[in-house]
Amino acid sequence: MGEKLLLIEDDIAIGRIVKDTLTKEGYVVTWATTGLEGLADFQADEFDLVLVDWMLPEMDGLTVCQNIRWQSELPIIMISARREEADKVEGLQGADDYLAKPFSLEELKARIASHLRRWHRYNKKETDEDRSFFEYGLNINWQKELVTLKDGEITLTQKEFALLKLLAKNPNQTFTKEELYQHIWQQAGLEDTHTVTVHIKALREKLKDSVKTPHFIQTVWGKGYRFIGEPL
Template sequence: MGEQILLVEDDREIARIIQDTLRQQGYGVTWATTGREGWEDFRHGCFDLVLVDWMLPEMDGITLCRNIRLASDVPIIMISARKEDTDKVEGLDTGADDYLAKPFSLVELKARVASQLRRWRRYQGQERLAQRSHYNGGLTIEWQSERVLLKNKDVPLTPKEFELLKLLAQNPERIFSKGDLYEHVWQQPDLGDVHTVTVHIKSVREKLADPVKTPHFIQTVWGKGYRFIGELT
């Protein structure tokens, strides 16, 4: 089986045509019918490209694209019936690498997919994420094993704590609101109860010996949220 593609499309007829076309090209295709299903598939699978329809139930394509981009640099092609330049710009600004307006030809679909996969192969060969990152202050994060060390001693983070640290550390200097963190890590809409995030951030800080007033790693941006300020060594 060739490269793996995640297709998130709620129109069954369109999805069937896309799926059949891509499989004929030798790609493996996983099909999801809702945005939330697509996000779950992405989190638990390994994909080389994602095709996302803009209008989806449960989670729209813009939100799904934003979530995927926070977690990965995998190429994303946004599919939409919207043809205005402003819509294309919004899709690309959200993190999509290409924009395919409906109706599109299968020839164009195959060409766009092949082009993005070529770039992805080059990127993987040149810019693959390091297995571990070292920061000033003695922090080391081993991404694949989900292991965290502080001055060469293991830091026993829970899975949710590691996901929070990972999201912040892989998006340095970006400010995340508590609602953003809750939706991304807990995979549930923010209903105004973000106390869970506060508790987990406090726990991570304590385990990393990271003081609130003079932080080395996680900084509070008052009135906005949190950001990672650790400096790579």
């Protein structure tokens, strides 16, 4: 099976041409037409590279890039009709490359091949990186989704583990409740923050983490939450 690409493009004509072209090159292409659909596809599967349009319904390409970067360093190519230098600079804040429309399919194929070569070199990681160890006895096996606290296994729900992973993989970064809800529940907005609050509370209880003197999840009052666990 060929390398797996995620294409997020709402223009049907462009999306079909790009998908057909890359499929003929031997790639396995998943095509999404909205930002939220693309994010859901990304979280449901493993990909080698993402192609994302800037202007998308439900969630724009920059926000999609931000959500992907919270999880992975895989290559992202932004494709956009915006051609100004300032737009390219902004687009490259989250993406690795920027391709302005209209673009050559040959150039697109060349850029994809180049980024994939670098990604595969970068992605040769030691198996130890699948595990993280923190002070106060917290151990996380990311591949097996196994969490232990002082040698006792903790049973987390899928959402609780996803919250812990997002926070722990981005230490000391403050996430708002809206950002957590958007990323974990894959919904555009959050009028009621109760869902996030309830899951954070349950996660803290299982981690035996005090709100007043936390070892792992700290509340940043008026902003959100961040992971403060000290790695070993």
